[in-house]
Amino acid sequence: MRFQRLGDRGREIPVVLDAAGRAWDLRPLTADIDGAFLADDGPAGTADALELGLLPELDTTGLRVGAPVSRPGNLICIGLNYSDHAAETGAEPPREPVVFLKATNTIVGPDDTVLLPRTSSKTDYEVELAVIVGKTARYLATPEDAAGVIAGYAISDDVSERDFQHERGGQWTKGKSCETFNPLGPWLVTADEAGDPQSLGLRLAVNGQPRQDGSTKNMLFGVDHVLWYLSQFMVLEPGDVVNTGTPAGVAFGANDFPYLSEGDEVTVSIDGLGSQRHRVGRA
Numbered sequence: 001m002r003f004q005r006l007g008d009r010g011r012e013i014p015v016v017l018d019a020a021g022r023a024w025d026l027r028p029l030t031a032d033i034d035g036a037f038l039a040d041d042g043p044a045g046t047a048d049a050l051e052l053g054l055l056p057e058l059d060t061t062g063l064r065v066g067a068p069v070s071r072p073g074n075l076i077c078i079g080l081n082y083s084d085h086a087a088e089t090g091a092e093p094p095r096e097p098v099v100f101l102k103a104t105n106t107i108v109g110p111d112d113t114v115l116l117p118r119t120s121s122k123t124d125y126e127v128e129l130a131v132i133v134g135k136t137a138r139y140l141a142t143p144e145d146a147a148g149v150i151a152g153y154a155i156s157d158d159v160s161e162r163d164f165q166h167e168r169g170g171q172w173t174k175g176k177s178c179e180t181f182n183p184l185g186p187w188l189v190t191a192d193e194a195g196d197p198q199s200l201g202l203r204l205a206v207n208g209q210p211r212q213d214g215s216t217k218n219m220l221f222g223v224d225h226v227l228w229y230l231s232q233f234m235v236l237e238p239g240d241v242v243n244t245g246t247p248a249g250v251a252f253g254a255n256d257f258p259y260l261s262e263g264d265e266v267t268v269s270i271d272g273l274g275s276q277r278h279r280v281g282r283a
Helices: 035-039 042-052 083-088 143-149 162-167 172-176 223-231
Strands: 002-006 013-017 023-025 075-079 098-101 114-116 127-133 150-157 188-190 201-206 209-215 241-243 265-270 274-282
Touching (some): 150 265, 150 274, 162 172
Antiparallel strands (some): 201 209
């Protein structure tokens, strides 16, 4: 299934999309697509409600697309998780996942404007597969156990200000947590529909120019390993979002790509998860 949240920011309506792309209002079942909905087997209840005709159809004309999950407790990121990206930045491939946190209020809709910070000079883009946690994960015994705690997947653009990240004390969180720095969506695609998370193509372009074109098969640490690993150090809760790293092609890499500028248009897509299109503005 594909879940979505539509409407003005802070007032989004939760919906589920059918195979024809029609949106069905979830408010008879839940006020929002959040951790409580996911933990309470909300997707299973949604399937039953759809089959019984209990959900009204929603006219989506003119409605903004919001992030597909509301108020995650954590936004956790994995750095340098593709060998080609590590190579282009001059870093050695890590022996264990590189973990950092990003402020959760960076999350915006997939087509919302991304704002350059007032003192930015090197704002970058990163297409990433985002994992949405559906069950509490605490000390998972094996990576194979991770599949049971995944609600689904979404597209994430892990926008990064490289000057803040690398040249202002070396603090990654500081370079990753500026407002609007994590467009998410358009959909939360349930794990059963998304298929193998290690065989998805990822692409990003700026003003129509291809920048990133990779595949999740090239992750150094796969999705299951990442969630198992994180659960050894922190408790993952329903609704949490995990960004799993980006392939080569970022502006910070060993190429001639410029950083983002005001007025740029960024398009992002992942196989089976939809696409984003956001403009770059100025804070």
